[in-house]
Amino acid sequence: MSYRNRSIVYGLYNDEEVLLDAVKVANEKHLKIMDVFTPFPIHGLDPLLGLEESRLHIGGFVYGSLGTLTAFLGMTWIFVQDWPQIYGGKPHWSVPAFIPITFELTVLFAAIGMVVTFYIINGLGPGVVNPYIDPRITDDKFCIAFDVHEVNQVDAEAFLSETGAAEINAKTL
Amino acid sequence: MSSVVSKIREPLITGHKSYHDITEDLVSPTEKVPGPSWVIAFIVSVSVLAFGLFCIAWTIWHGIGTWNLNRTIGWGWDITNFVWWIGIGHAGTLISAILLLFRQKWRTGVNRAAEAMTIFAVICAALFPGIHVGRAWVVFYFFPYPNTRGPLWPNFDSPLLWDLFAISTYFTVSLLFWYTGLVPDFATVRDRAKGFRKKIYNTLSFGWTGSAKHWQRWESLSLILAGIATPLVLSVHTIVSFDFATSVIPGWHTTIFPPYFVAGAIFSGFAMVLTLMIITRKVLNLQDYITIEHIESMNKVILVTGTIVGVAYLTELFIAWYSQYPYEQFAFFNRALGPYWWSYFGMMFCNVVTPQFFWVKKFRRNVALTFFLSIIVNIGMWFERFVIIATTLARDYLPSSWSFYVPTWVEIGIFLGTMGLFFTFYLIFVRVAPVVAIAEVKSILKSSGDQYLGPNAIHHEHSGHDKVIMDPIHSDEISDEHHGHGDAPSDTPGSPADIGTEQAVKTGKDVKGETKVSNTYVPSSRKEGSEKDDLKKIEGIGPKIEEVLNNSAIMTYIDLVNTDVGRLNAILENAGSNFRQHDPSTWSAQAKLAAEGRWEELKKWQDELDGGKTKK
Numbered sequence: 001m002s003y004r005n006r007s008i009v010y011g012l013y014n015d016e017e018v019l020l021d022a023v024k025v026a027n028e029k030h031l032k033i034m035d036v037f038t039p040f041p042i043h044g045l046d047p048l049l050g051l052e053e054s055r056l057h058i059g060g061f062v063y064g065s066l067g068t069l070t071a072f073l074g075m076t077w078i079f080v081q082d083w084p085q086i087y088g089g090k091p092h093w094s095v096p097a098f099i100p101i102t103f104e105l106t107v108l109f110a111a112i113g114m115v116v117t118f119y120i121i122n123g124l125g126p127g128v129v130n131p132y133i134d135p136r137i138t139d140d141k142f143c144i145a146f147d148v149h150e151v152n153q154v155d156a157e158a159f160l161s162e163t164g165a166a167e168i169n170a171k172t173l
Numbered sequence: 174m175s176s177v178v179s180k181i182r183e184p185l186i187t188g189h190k191s192y193h194d195i196t197e198d199l200v201s202p203t204e205k206v207p208g209p210s211w212v213i214a215f216i217v218s219v220s221v222l223a224f225g226l227f228c229i230a231w232t233i234w235h236g237i238g239t240w241n242l243n244r245t246i247g248w249g250w251d252i253t254n255f256v257w258w259i260g261i262g263h264a265g266t267l268i269s270a271i272l273l274l275f276r277q278k279w280r281t282g283v284n285r286a287a288e289a290m291t292i293f294a295v296i297c298a299a300l301f302p303g304i305h306v307g308r309a310w311v312v313f314y315f316f317p318y319p320n321t322r323g324p325l326w327p328n329f330d331s332p333l334l335w336d337l338f339a340i341s342t343y344f345t346v347s348l349l350f351w352y353t354g355l356v357p358d359f360a361t362v363r364d365r366a367k368g369f370r371k372k373i374y375n376t377l378s379f380g381w382t383g384s385a386k387h388w389q390r391w392e393s394l395s396l397i398l399a400g401i402a403t404p405l406v407l408s409v410h411t412i413v414s415f416d417f418a419t420s421v422i423p424g425w426h427t428t429i430f431p432p433y434f435v436a437g438a439i440f441s442g443f444a445m446v447l448t449l450m451i452i453t454r455k456v457l458n459l460q461d462y463i464t465i466e467h468i469e470s471m472n473k474v475i476l477v478t479g480t481i482v483g484v485a486y487l488t489e490l491f492i493a494w495y496s497q498y499p500y501e502q503f504a505f506f507n508r509a510l511g512p513y514w515w516s517y518f519g520m521m522f523c524n525v526v527t528p529q530f531f532w533v534k535k536f537r538r539n540v541a542l543t544f545f546l547s548i549i550v551n552i553g554m555w556f557e558r559f560v561i562i563a564t565t566l567a568r569d570y571l572p573s574s575w576s577f578y579v580p581t582w583v584e585i586g587i588f589l590g591t592m593g594l595f596f597t598f599y600l601i602f603v604r605v606a607p608v609v610a611i612a613e614v615k616s617i618l619k620s621s622g623d624q625y626l627g628p629n630a631i632h633h634e635h636s637g638h639d640k641v642i643m644d645p646i647h648s649d650e651i652s653d654e655h656h657g658h659g660d661a662p663s664d665t666p667g668s669p670a671d672i673g674t675e676q677a678v679k680t681g682k683d684v685k686g687e688t689k690v691s692n693t694y695v696p697s698s699r700k701e702g703s704e705k706d707d708l709k710k711i712e713g714i715g716p717k718i719e720e721v722l723n724n725s726a727i728m729t730y731i732d733l734v735n736t737d738v739g740r741l742n743a744i745l746e747n748a749g750s751n752f753r754q755h756d757p758s759t760w761s762a763q764a765k766l767a768a769e770g771r772w773e774e775l776k777k778w779q780d781e782l783d784g785g786k787t788k789k
Contacts, residue, residue, distance in 0.1 A: 040612040041388040054393040075329045087330045100335040107405045108342040115349045118394045128380030135364035140192035
């Protein structure tokens with residue numbers, strides 16, 4: 001989610017509780033918030049912004065299953081088909097002995113897959129320079145941003161000042 | 174967040190920190206020039222590392238015969254050190270994963286450093302299997318890949334190969350988990366940096382913006398990574414213990430090994446975390462973030478796991494006797510009373526006896542004692558691995574092949590070298606990344622900060638957050654003056670002028686009827702007599718101080734008039750060192766004018782004042 005070339009009006013709040021109240025007011029007034037930027041995750045914000053639950057965990061399950069299958073079928077093929085050997089009197093297809101590696105690869109695939117997915121869908125990665133709004137958003141400011149094409153600028157400014165924003169600005173990203 | 178926290182919980186962040194203070198305190202170590210203690214520690218670490226590398230080169234050049242291993246004792250210091258380091262590498266993921274699932278807030282103070290420690294310890298550990306195979310240049314034969322040797326595959330039924338998978342996975346997942354947590358904090362560092370540093374941190378922070386959706390996914394990712402890392406961390410030392418337990422060596426062939434090894438790993442890992450964090454908090458001045466409460470919590474974990482380990486030792490002895498299996502019985506007799514009796518007693522004393530001090534609350538909260546005992550525990554856990562490995566091998570089934578083992582200088586050098594590697598990495602980490610997770614600490618501030626919780630909490634019944642005051646922008650002449658006299662102690666980095674293609678806002682609602690253009694538009698204050706006044710209009714009070722005053726239940730001008738200078742000084746004193754320099758002597762007189770609405774007089778007076786102080 002990159003906000004390039006968007007003209008925005010934004011307000012900086014000093015406290016996340018004030019911001020939460022402000023988002024409620026915005027919902028009442030049907031002002032469409034473009035995004036909220038905060039220095040840390042704010043619990044209770046997602047439902048107010050209408051964000052659906054992340055589906056990352058489904059991805060995790062799929063990647064993990066892929067790891068399970070890769071490990072188990074891989075070892076099966078190698079020890080039954082490609083290189084059948086007898087170790088310690090165990091059968092070629094010694095399922096209990098395959099469990100540890102199957103488990104490890106499940107975790108490995110799920111973790112790598114989810115992390116890579118996370119960065120890709122967020123549009124983040126090494127060398128990515130996202131336009132940023134205010135350097136203090138990663139410090140102690142909580143920002144509500146409106147796109148001026150979606151919300152009347154005057155309404156947005158009035159809303160921001162009424163709900164206690166400490167600073168109100170506009171810029172083009 | 175106003176989540177419900179029991180009042181008997183102790184605060185985890187002391188010093189009445191604001192969000193900005195947290196940023197300031199935690200980022201500043203990466204911005205300063207390193208002090209002499211850091212430089213000395215770094216030089217020592219790198220020198221020891223260099224000696225270790227020399228010893229490794231010596232081993233590879235001359236062969237594994239430069240070690241004192243022999244036919245009977247095939248594993249000596251190499252595998253002892255491997256297991257020891259892997260054990261130390263267990264605390265980080267335990268703290269960040271298991272404690273995240275259990276919603277233990279004290280994790281936020283120590284998880285970053287503990288995870289870093291995990292990663293460095295696993296690197297140190299992974300070195301030993303790599304070089305103990307002898308021909309280190311063909312160590313890639315470990316990995317299963319289609320090859321021209323047959324193809325020849327590794328033995329997937331062998332616990333040694335499981336170990337390879339377990340440790341590679343553990344390292345990768347820990348690294349990903351750690352780095353994902355670091356990304357938002359690198360963004361914080363980036364947004365304060367300038368020039369070349371900004372470029373570096375821009376790359377490191379992956380372009381993080383702090384968008385709500387990103388945070389949501391970030392939390393989701395952290396939770397699932399924690400969920401899968403929890404069984405992972407338990408599996409790793411379980412599999413390490415399989416290296417021994419699936420063999421038929423008396424003293425190794427026991428089913429108790431997996432839980433016993435895992436408890437031992439957590440035990441030694443927490444000991445190492447304590448050793449490092451006690452030094453780090455002292456050197457970097459992080460006592461407000463890594464509090465006595467954190468140390469006590471970790472000491473409780475040490476007590477529990479140390480006692481589990483003690484029970485495991487006794488169980489082993491009991492089972493050896495109860496099994497009536499003479500070789501097993503002899504293995505334990507040999508451990509306790511054989512030629513290596515001192516390592517057995519060292520292990521028993523350091524791991525079982527010393528943690529029992531921590532039953533006493535006073536000892537759990539004693540930093541010096543904790544530091545001392547954490548080192549004792551690390552020594553004890555090293556002895557444990559030595560007892561299990563070398564002592565057990567020294568006396569095998571055939572008395573004619575009984576042997577004794579002392580390490581050569583090369584083996585000692587390699588062990589020291591891994592210490593050097595570990596501390597070199599740790600010292601670099603301390604300089605480059607925030608040692609405490611900034612975003613996570615901020616997210617627990619309102620439930621665990623000492624201004625909200627505990628005996629020093631300031632009770633503010635009406636925080637003004639619940640009711641958003643909806644009065645329209647009314648005329649106030651001096652609201653635009655905010656920047657003129659906002660004497661904020663810790664002015665925020667990067668003024669709006671820095672921001673690229675900024676467009677000025679037309680406020681359109683200026684009192685004078687003009688269409689006014691300004692970069693920064695300050696909203697109106699609330700009316701007098703409402704719940705909260707804009708205290709920033711008092712010269713000398715900036716947004717930070719206003720926050721501090723509000724936290725002390727000074728919300729209106731009237732409140733300020735009624736507060737004497739002594740109390741104001743006390744409030745500022747409590748708020749931290751940044752605030753001490755401020756002189757509140759004129760504030761209540763200014764507030765009086767403001768309360769009476771005599772703005773013209775106030776403004777005139779403020780023109781004469783110098784940052785809120787009477788000119789001398």
